[in-house]
Amino acid sequence: MQFVNYNGRLSVPGRNDDLAFIDYEEDRNTWKITNTYVSPALRGQGIAQQMIDELVSLARKQNIKINPACPFAEKYLKKDFMQILN
Secondary structure, eight states: OOOEEETTEEEEEOSSSEEEEEEEEEOSSEEEEEEEEEOTTTTTSSHHHHHHHHHHHHHHHTTOEEEEOSHHHHHHHHHHOGGGBO
């Protein structure tokens, strides 16, 4: 799946709207995940996990920590990515 990262949002773009996205607030060395959304048509395919994996990859490349304020992101990241959490 191809993602687009712009202005604090990692998304799966659709025709008129994003089909799935993670919103995050950027601070100097931390990204705070505030919202995760996947449209009903894409649910159950692991899209949210793929987006978080992509965001973690981008954060690691830039030596950024992640603060998962969104409940879904917090649950997923605490399971597999403790070393990148802020």
